[in-house]
Amino acid sequence: MGRTPCCDKNGLKKGPWTTEEDQKLIDYIQKNGSGNWRILPKNAGLQRCGKSCRLRWTNYLRPDIKRGKFSLEEEETIIHLHSILGNKxxxxxxxxxxxxxxxxxxxxxxHIRKKLLRMGIDPITHRPRLDLLDLNSIFNPSLYNSTQWNNNLSRLLGVQSLVNPEISQFPLIFSPPKPKFLIAK
DNA sequence: AATATAAGCAACCGCCTCTTG
DNA sequence: ACAAGAGGCGGTTGCTTATAT
Structure with a gap:
């Protein structure tokens, strides 16, 4: 049943890639494409598992990868998308x-996580950290609202719309993500 | 100059979903 | 329909480099 085993894990190399290994992987993919990761290491002459090869290619060797510092624009995009998508x-x-x-x-x-924490923002919910707020601000919504917070935050970071308005209405009831094992298939 | 600590990042691990036989 | 491997993803680790003392 099923398919043949991925690879014999015995004797496969782990740890940092050498330039020779990188070159072998690049040469092979340029000639044959990056299709079947299971057979790729053997055909390319690499003592690595397919998973390791895929990771090395997608995260480091791919020719279209932009390296170097993130621009402010990219940082803003990440924060905005994270507020909508979470850790996706x-x-x-x-x-x-x-x-x-x-x-x-x-x-x-x-970088970003620490930056938000310094600003008193929960990097998970993108809302003010409740443990840093005084009780008045929590129980008297007129003293504090999400729009004000969002505006201040956006101004500080130079972002137009930092948080998805649909999820930024500062709910006082915190609803943590549903554990995976409780999600019906 | 030597050592300690912090920051950055590549790579691994383990889980989940998809695909195949 | 089912079992099992492949591929993909997010979390975490551990090594390297930078900075502080």
Missing amino acids: WSAIAVRLPGRTDNEIKNYWNT
Whole structure:
């Protein structure tokens, strides 16, 4: 039943890629395309599993990858898309040509996330952190509303519309994501 | 100059969905 | 319809480099 095993994991190399390995992978894909990752390592003469080859190609070797610092525009796009999509890095990457999901994820975790936290914004919900607000602001909505917050935040970051208005209505009831095992198939 | 700590990032791990036989 | 592998994705780790003391 099913298909033949992916690859014999014994003896396969792990860890950082060498320039020779990179070149083998590039040469093979330029000649044959990046279709079947299962047979690719063997045909390309690589002691790697297909998964490792795919990751190396998509995150590093692909010719259309844009390397270097993220622009302010890209950062704004990431924040905006994250407010809508959450941690769907591959979906976010689709909207940022030349950037990989891994690169965006790393940038989020090392830069943007910290930046938002410094500003008192929860990087998950894109709303003010409740533990940093005084009770008056929580129980007296007239003192504080999402539009004000969004406007202030947008002004600080130079973003036109930071948060999707549909989800930024500052609900006082926090609803965490439904665990995967509770989601019916 | 040496050491400690923080930041950045490539790559791995494990889970989930899709595809195939 | 079902089982099992392939491919894809997000989370995490651990190595390297930069900065502070």
